[in-house]
Amino acid sequence: MNSLETILPFSLLTQFSLVLLFMPFFSFLLLSFLPLKNRNGAFMSSFLLFVSFVIALFLFANSWNNPPDHSRWVWFEIGNGILFTSGIWLNNLTVLLLLLVTFVSFLVHLFSMEYMKGDKGYNRYFSYLGLFTFSMLGIVLSDNLLLMFVFWELVGFSSYLLIGFWFHKEAAAKASKKAFLVNRIGDLGFLIGLMILRSKYNTLDLETLTSVVETSDPSIYVAALCLFGGVVGKSAQFPLLVWLPDAMEGPTPVSALIHAATMVAAGVFLLARIVPFVPVEALHVMALIGAITAFMGGVAALRQFDIKKILAFSTISQLGYMVIGVGAGAYDAAIFHLITHAFFKACLFLSAGAIIHSLHQFSSKNDVNFDTQDIRLMGGLRKKMPFTFLVFLLSSMALMGMPLFSGFLSKEAILMASSTMNIGWQLVVPVLAFSSVLITAFYVTRMVVIIFFGEFRLPKVKVINTPNFASVSLIMKIPLGLLAIGSVFVLFSSNPFDGSHSWIIKGLSSHVAIHSAIVSYGSITLMLVGMGLAYAKFKPSGVYVQNLHKELDYQNKWQSLSFNNWHLNKIYDVVFIRQIINIANAVKTVEEKMIDRIINYFAIFNVILAKFIGLFDQYIVDGLVHLSAFVTSAIGWLSKNIQTGKVQTHIVWAGLGILMMILWFVV
Amino acid sequence: MSTLVFFLPFLLMYTVFAVYAERKISAFIQDRYGPMEVGKYGWYQTVADLLKLIQKEDIIPKNANKTLFMLAPIVIFTAIFCGFAILPLTSSWVGSLSQNGVYFLIAIVSLDVVGILMAGWGANSKYSLLGSLRAVAQIISYEIPVTLSVLCVVMISQSLSLQEISYQQSVLINVFPDLESTKNFLFGIKTMAIDVTAWGGFFTWNIFRAPVLIPVAVIYFISTLAESNRAPFDLPEAESELVAGFHTEYSGFRWAIIMLSEYGMMLLVAILGVILFFGSWNTPLPNIGNITLANWTTGQPGTIIGNLWSILWLISKAMLWVMAQMWVRWTYPRLRIDQLMNLSWKYLTPFAIFLIFMSGLWRLLMI
Amino acid sequence: MNWTINMFYFFGLLAVISALGVLFTRNVLYATFFLILSFFSVASIYVLGNASFIGVTQLLIYVGGILILMIFGLMLTTKLSGKVLVTESHNKRMGVILGVVFFSVLSFIIFSANFEVLNKSVEMPKKMIEVIGVDLMSKYLIPFEIAAILLLIALIGAAVISEKRKEIKE
């Protein structure tokens, strides 16, 4: 064992965190194997999650701003003395994320109870949610990269299950496969990074790595980039951002949980874990990737008509922000943004879910078929769903980075950090980041205005009999309200204009964050400009909106570029998939023409050889076998006659045996 | 040698007169005369019968197993006559001074079962076979109480030798090689300290040496009645059921031998009973002070007068025993076979076992 | 002494010949009576071998007990139809060979062995029966008791085994 890796004792907190970890797992097991009826399973599952949440609260209260609590034990041993440890590391980052994950997961459970009502796979859905939460908590709790990788893969698997929850829909099945496969590409990088670290430093324990890694080592540069590959996959960074929009095929609460709050944040969390030993050059590369992602995601969100797709691209963009934050050396800001983003984006997704749910009920009530996610058919929902409008508006403000909202604080912190990168090519990062602010403001305003203002456009297309909406039920309102409260600044900082005073940032890093008024004002200005432009274009009385229900997906190539997410799918199709198919065809041809023929000849040779061997077998080997069988049966025939079943014959043989013994011993 | 010289002729004589006695006793019991025609009081009746029997044809059934049929009476008689070989006739005249006398007697007597089986099987007659099976079952069953009651005596006298047992009951006790310093006490209870060694007579008989032997003697008497197939245990030859049992098919001389064996058996068990319980060849008269009746009526061992006294006492006591057997025969009705077995296994055997235990305790009083 | 050895030869021969009679006779009952004769002779041999108590025991148990029991068994297990009771033989060759081989091997061993020590005359106890009695009650008490229990078990077992039961195979 590495001298640094000693066994650390189980503390009380560790035991609590293990309970917390396994609560959702129990939920998974129970729901998978118990024949539960109605909503009992959901109640039980939510209750277990609530227990987890309470424990997380307890842990948070005990660990925040206290010295980290680290328990470690031997996991397994390979060969002679090559030990792998595993353990639980509770520091500020861990407990913060625990709280977030359990909280959001619990709210999503609550929301889903209503949202999924009547679905055939009701219990299955909640068991998958349990498995997913378990895996996510595992990532957060594990103290070393290998264990984290295990849970990382579990997260990938459970998200595969959740995205493909309605696997009978072809699109859902395809999306889940896509998400899974694209993630694998990134995870390959992760695995290579693990190998490099293990072979170089003989340990994968994060705490130990932090103390032993020298950042000047070129191999650590490679390793960090490889690990970043995993992040790129999981957090949908450029160039692997194609899976996230498709993943919207899953149930909307799932999107809220995994595509807003937890799973995609896992990448950022990983970055925050490894950042102490990542070289600055690698960080800059990450920042660049993040900036590109933020910009591309923003642009792609501009011309989407599917409400969930808009939110998905927005998520990509925001994840890009977080990565910028890490790359620019302010991982605390990135985590801050992660938290705030988790709240407002989960709120947005759940609100979208509420809208979709209501429209769905509306459609079934009026017996009309339409795309319940298409914003072209919405409009004017402000009056029909006032509560949803309120929470949606609050979260949107946070997303745009409106002052007085949480998003402003965290985004400011990231923009501050990016503004320090101002030498040479690095200038690209702040430029893209700031321009994304404007784009974000534009598409958010577009979304809010189109959905909630103006008049309800559906009756323009379809015949509606009873234009009344069912109100959103209380069990859906509670999570929405709680999450909307999280979008307000007061939860995070006393100063609504200065994110650097937030307790989260203070708790995560010791260095004093710079605060520049120019950055604040610049970003606010950009945001307002974006809002203004959007309102000018999409004002409810405008021509565009009046004809929106007749609007096509795209009309020119710019719109096409945005609508089709920079044509990335097509590019990948041409660049990779086609080439691979071509190579495969070529290989197939070679296989058919050459290798098969060689094999055929070889086979013919073998057949001829086999004939000879067969003859040998038949007459010599089989002959021996037959001979021995014959001898055996002859002996058996002989000895069979001894066993006559008659007492006296037995006595004869016994007597002969005694005689033999007499001769042996006496004579 | 006593066996051939004395017992063989005596047995023949005895049988003749025993048959006569039986007839007469049965007649007296049934209040009639019995044989009266041949000789005075019918004295020669039995002799005449015997002559008739010897003259009769020796009939062997056609389907009989000849060998077994012919051999059977001889085997029966031999087995019983062997028993006489170890009986002590007088204080100095004994057939075979075997240390295992009693034991041998019990063993050899059971051999007549073989002869009975041979007879029963060999005759190839249902009556014979059933009779012999009954006889054998009965004899084997009653051997148990006989043996156990004999064992009681053996426990009291600590010897298997009949002569030693005889001497122990004698006024001449100290003459016997191993008993020089042995003393007899009244009822065998040493703590009472009444030395009866010099008294002799009936005081030293076994039933007086150890009164626990009185019930033993009763058991012995009952069981030996069954052993010798005498009434009320004469089921093997129950006339009303089996004609004559295992000897249905016999006639003439062979039948005579079988009858001889039966009476011989009676005599044998009588003599054995006398030896074991009633003082053997000892006088019943005790020494009373200076009137040494016991010594007078015993004589010194080895002298002619001594032998004559001994024979007198032994035979007369045995005759009394035989008379008792006859008396019982003509008094009691015959038992059923299940009653017979019940009596042996459920009453006599457990009681005899209990008496062995009591005898052991009594023996403790004697030392 | 001469008389004793002659008696010994006589009874020994009688024992062996009557044993052979058991072997060669086909009549079951004859066989049993031959065996009685043989055992009787063996009892005599015991007596001549200074073991009169064992001899009498032999008479009492074997001749008076076991063999009578056997004859009973014979009568119970054969149908009484007036036929001569015969038994068939089989394995004749094997049986005779086995017997002869056993006899020859064992007699070869006996005649090649040295019995000088055993044949040395020793002063024997006067009252043999006393020795047996005392030994049985002291030295061999446990085997004695075990034998008693064995007899009891055999008694009960025999009664239970031969009890008539209803499910008799036809």
Place this chain on the structure above:
Amino acid sequence: MITVQHFLVIGISLFSIGLSIVVIKKNAILVLLGVELMLNGANVNLIGFSINDPQIQGQIFALFVIVVAAAEAAVALAVVVRMYQYYATSNVDEPNELKG
């Protein structure tokens, strides 16, 4: 003078004859007789060995053999009777249900 060998010869004769009887005879009772004969052969040997033994251990052993033989005979006879009841035969070669 009777020597040990005298007894032994008679013993082995009886034993061998008994063995032959056991093997040859079909009737179960006769087989039992053979067994008894074999036991007697053994007993003769024991008596022979104790003729010059003041402790007469051989005789006591023989006594035990006889006792055990009595037990054996009783049980074996019961078995034979039972066998007769069950198979209606007393031939040992007829109940051959053990035959493979």
